[in-house]
Amino acid sequence: MFWLTFKRIVRSGLQNFFRNGFVSFSSLLVMTITLFIIVSVMLLGGFLRFSLDQVKEKVDVTVYFVTTAAEPDILAIEKSLEGLPEVASVTYTSRDDALAAFEARHANDSLTLSALGALGANPLEASLEIKAKNPSDYAGIAAFLDSGSSELLSADGSPVIDTVDYSENKAVIDKITNIIDSANQLGLWLAIIFIVVSVAVAFNTIRLIIFMARDEIAVMRLVGASQKYVKGPFVVSGVFAGTIAAFLTLTLSALITFAINHYYGSYFVGFDVFGYYLSHFFGILGVTLGAGILLGALGSYLAVEKYLKD
């Protein structure tokens, strides 16, 4: 009996969906727009995270060592820095490497190169470039470097650090950290507002569609249909519309992200939108399909419920 009823409800729901061509088309359209907004929010989130990582990459603290500092002392400090939980990586640049990089950078600037040659010796300092796991960790790392701890001294106990290039960067780093935090929060709120508004619009469209079918609902009840027999086909139509809308959204998103990469890739500072979409496809598929089905089923269920109360 259960399967017989189930089969009839599904058949009736699908039949209604296909026979109500225009009405089904409009619900499909509204649901697709809603789901597309959800996918766009997800892609925007990916872009924000990517930008955050990019900015994080560009932020660092550099420690310059006095020219007399011995390499083993510097390497020992590098080792103790790597032991800090906040530190993501430490890159050592020796005095010779710094000189080579300087010369390469000024290869076409003979005046600067001759001035350097006139000095007779390499004036450049060895350095350690430190990257933190989070932008907020730089303050702690800088404080450690300024602490004068015994780990930061040479083997004979003399200081080897000349300058810590952090306090100059501090303002910039703080500003970037704040901007990223604000962008994240703003993005989250915008996403919530967009999703709430579009879900409300989709729910209202479904309510209107079922409002138009209220006489039909009354007839079904008069003929002796049980509540589940009245609700069932509407819920099936809703779920079907939600599923189709989800697949339309996924196809549309693939085409749009592909087009963005192709035509406007340069505006996204290296963010591969289409690649991100493909690499997160199954997550996006799950969310879109889940949201589509939930929207269709719940929207229809609640709307029909209104006409079954008495």
Place this chain on the structure above:
Amino acid sequence: MILFEKVTKKYPNDTVAVRDVTLAIEPSEFVSIVGHSGAGKTTLTKMLLAEERPTSGRVFFGSVDIHRLKKDEIHHFRRKIGTIFQDFRLLPQKTVYENVAFAMEVSGKSDEEIMADVPHVLDLVNLADKAFNFPHELSGGEKQRVAIARAIVNQPDIIIADEPTGNLDPVSTYEIVQILRKINELGTTIILATHNKGVVDSIGRRVLTMEDGVVVRDDPSGKYSM
């Protein structure tokens, strides 16, 4: 047997649609309820269908007090009654066949029973050749015959027909009345609410006359007289 026991129905705006009505309808009777618009005919049939609750009094179907039925029992009860309305009330997205089959589907009949009974009933109302048409492709008389087929397909104990000929031409009206008489001869109780004098006179069976919510006349084999 159907029994209305001191039934009164007031609407929230203090309109009294039915006033202290007591009447009994025996099995296999053909009862016409006549009266002007607003006399209370439709309200009376709605209370029998559990679409409206009486403000006071009780309505019995056999030994069952209809308005004491639980919400999940009402649809089972409604399957014992076939309904026919002036505006046909067919499901617009379903074909003639599907409209009739729907009444059987909701009462849990098997596919085999549906495939056997629906063509038979459509044949009875002379619509076998329109089985796969949609309601909007039919004339008024044809639509009403679909409604009758749907009403009788589950072999109900009673058929309530509320102004079934109100939208029909004289030929279609005659056809509908003949079909209702035939159904009644097979043992189904028919309750016909109408203000069509010709229809009531041609049937020549029991007539209840209503005025302002009150049954003012009950003739066992009456004619329409107002």
